[in-house]
Amino acid sequence: MSTSEPPTWPHCAHGADPAVDPVGCRGIHAPGYTACLAHLAGADRDAYLTSLTPGARIDHRGTTFTASLLTDLLNALSDPATGTARLGNAWFRSATFEGQATFRRVTFEGQAWFNSATFERDARFNSATFKGPAGFEGATFAGNVWFESAIFEGDALFESATFEGDKALFDRATFKSHAGFSQTTFRGQAEFSQATFKDSALFDEATFKVGSAGFGSATFEAATFENRAEFGLTTFEGIALFNSATFEGDAGFLMAIFMDIAGFLSATFEGDVLFMDATFKGNTWFDSATCKGDAWFKSTTFEAADQLGPMACAGRVVLSGTTFGGPVTLSFAVRRLECRRTRWSSTAEIRLRYATVDFAHAVFEYPLTIAAEPDPFVLNDGRQLAEDLFPGAYDPGVRMASLRGVDAAHLVLADLDLRQCLFTGTVHLDQIRLEGACTFNTAPPAVHWRRWPPVRFTERRVLAEEHHWRASQPGAVQGWVLGTGRAGPLQLAPVYRALRKAFEDGKHEPGAADFYYGEMEMRRHADDIPRSERGLLTAYWALSGYGLRASRALAWLGTAMLLTIILLMAFGLAQDTPKQTATGTVPAGGGKVTFEIDKDDPQNPTGNRFTSKRFEKALNVTLNSVVFRSSGQDLTTAGTYIEMTSRLTEPVLLGLAVLAIRNRVKR
Incomplete structure (x- = not known):
């Protein structure tokens, strides 16, 4: 509120000076008086306080309270039976608490409004109960603040509040309705350990700063968020601890910034958790974290994290568009891992169980290993990561869905199921390393x-x-x-x-x-x-399976030999073995005889051609032709051509069969 503008309520105006402060005191008139409670005369103040009863409605907007004045007010509202103050609707908007503000064990039975109030020293709301809405929007806490074990049955509104002290403690506090901390600033340690948020908890654009002593943290250890929890655009300049926290609804950390360690050890996310566009500048601890929905790290930046996990996720872990600035190990037991256009700037190892991995268009310049973990992950304390989210019917193996657009020059795959993997568009695929039992x-x-x-x-x-x-x-x-x-x-x-x-x-x-x-x-x-080349390849495929199917080549070899035997028996073998004859001429008066020896041409067979003797001869010719040998058998003209064809084709088929066997047994 501007010092030059009067408040909207009738105000005290004590100390007004037209030249310096034309408004003066902004405290609202005490009921029945023309001054605020702080500036009432002693007798009038006593009379007013005496008129109050436990549960009374009070309105002290803009009033300045000393520690003693606040004590007197709360004593006037104390219940004799319990010794604690009970307030009805209470307005402290723009009030100033110059001394320690102690509302310990106070019960606010109606609305409690501390909007734009200023607490110049410590403020204690330990074990206070707010049965109606509690508004602290825009409030300033200059000292330490205690809301330990406080109960907020209505909305708890801390939007744009500033906690400037070293501590803001909400340990074991219970928020039964909406809890709003949007745009809130914590300059020191903020602790919500074991706090319970039964409705939505919004910390959007909140800031957890490091105090003047160089230390600051946001602690939500063992806190329970029973509904939606939002930390979007929140900045954690110190350590942020959510260890053992339980998020029963969705948890959002969209565009959050973690300047130091981010701890989610043993955290439980029963809905989705969203870290989209978040930035982790320090290490991250997700050991033993469990997510029953999807875990979104889309477009998130991990500048120095050396590990992420081991954690279990019943849905998806989405790392698409995420950037890792240093060496990192990712360990997930998850149904599906999406790493589309994920970027690694250093070496990385991804160890998985139960997962189907989409690695399309991922970018990495250093060796990266994707491996299936055969046994449950072992945590730092020696315990195994619980896998209750994956009943026994689920296969713990890891399946690769896509490597499209990846430069595989530095990629190592170990023990992965590649049966459904898409490879087209992968660069330098010839340099990929496949280790262990990678199945296609x-x-x-x-x-x-x-x-x-x-x-x-x-x-x-x-x-x-x-x-x-x-x-x-x-x-x-x-x-x-x-x-x-x-x-x-x-x-x-x-x-x-x-x-x-x-x-x-x-x-x-x-x-x-x-x-x-x-x-x-x-x-x-x-x-x-070309069609001719395609025909040649078709023949190569049909005869021997491109030189890789020995059974096919041997079958053709056997067929060719059988056909050769049949043709030789039918047309190739002579009817009888030709006999040699000699004729002589005696020259006149010389007494000298000259013999000219000739051999008859083999005769084409007639009669029964398929006899055992002819089969034996045909088999001999055929077997010799397989190994490029001539049988020396007398053949007809047709038989000669049959043998020539056999000597050309059958050794080739035998060679293809030998080549195929060699290709299957070669190491």
């Missing part, structure tokens, strides 16, 4: 009778996006799973190629062979390659 999706097993001929997919590692693409094709066989991925063969081929190289660098040749198969499959189905 597989092709549908068994034979599928889509149409003739039946379709059978051999077991191999496949990407989730290949599942999505194949399932979206017309006439897709049962077993391929339709999903959100819309990548086609053109996008998937380089992904398979990069993962193949990553497996080869890790000396995992069988895994690399699966991804080579996937790469060739995508090339075969891509629309950007």
Whole structure:
């Protein structure tokens, strides 16, 4: 209130001076008098105090109280049976308490208004009871303040109040209705330990400052918030402790600033907790914290925190847009972890249980590890993190949902389920490190009778996006799973190629062979390659599964050999073994004989061609042709060409079978 403007109530005006202070004393007239209680003559004051009874309505707006005057007023309102003062509606708006203001064990049976009041020394409201609304908006507490074990049955309004002393103690206080501390300033230690907030608790834009002694803290240890708790835009310049606090409703810390340690050890959030756009400049303690809803850290900044957790969350932990300024370890038992566009400026380790992880477009310049924790997390005191939020039916494994847009050059994945992971758009995927038992999706097993001929997919590692693409094709066989991925063969081929190289660098040749198969499959189905090349790839696939399916190559080899045997028996073997003949000519008078030896041409077979003897000969020719040897058997002209074809094709098929076996057993 401006010193030059008179109050809205009839005021005392004691000491008014037109030149210096035209308003004078702003205390409201005492009932029946023309002066305020502070400036009543002795007899009039005694008469007024004598007229008061316990539970009486009082109005002392703007009045200045000394310690003795306040004591006299409260004694006049004391109940003889209990020895404590009882006030009805009480107005102390803009009042000034020059000495210690002691309202200990006082009961305010109606409204209690201390708006814009000034407490120049300590103020004690220990065990006070406010049965109606209590208003301290804009009040100034220059000394220490005690509201320990106070009970606020109506609204408790402290908006824009200033606590300038070293201590503001609300330990074990009970707020049964709305508690408003918005834009409140605490310049020293603020303690709400074991306090109970049964309705909404708003600390929006409150400030917890460090006092002149260099110390200040906000303590809500073991406090209970039975409804919504809001700390939006609040600044904690000292240590902020919410250890063992219970938030039965939602808890909001939107745009809050924690300048020092932020402690939430063993805190319980039964609803959602929101730290969106908050800033943690010091360490954070969330060890053994439990959240039954979602934990939002979206766009939050952790400048120096070296760990976050271990904590358990039944819903989601959202770290999207969050920034970590230093080395940090994140430990969560959570259903889903979202790290879209999260930024790490140093090394980091993320250890998880039960989680599905969305890591799309995350940014990190140093090694980052995402690992599944096989056993429950162990806390610093040796206890295991409670996992009551996850019944036994839940799989403690960790599933990766997306790595799109990530630069995987420094990424390490350990013991993760990658069956549903989306990889397209990942940069430097060939440099990713896969440790432990990282599992991928597989092709549908068994034979599928889509149409003739039946379709059978051999077991191999496949990407989730290949599942999505194949399932979206017309006439897709049962077993391929339709999903959100819309990548086609053109996008998937380089992904398979990069993962193949990553497996080869890790000396995992069988895994690399699966991804080579996937790469060739995508090339075969891509629309950007020439038809001739596609035909060549199709033949390569059909004959040997790109040199990776030994059974297929051996089957073709057996078929080729059987066909060769049948053709040789039918057309290739001569009817009989040709006999050598000799003819001689005796020159006239010389007595000399010259013999010319010739061999008849093999004759085409007639009669029964499929005899055991002919089978033996055909088998001999065929087996020799497999290893590039000539059998020396007399063949017809057709048989010669059959043997030549056999010697060309069958060794190739044998080589493909050997190559496939080698690719499956190579370390």
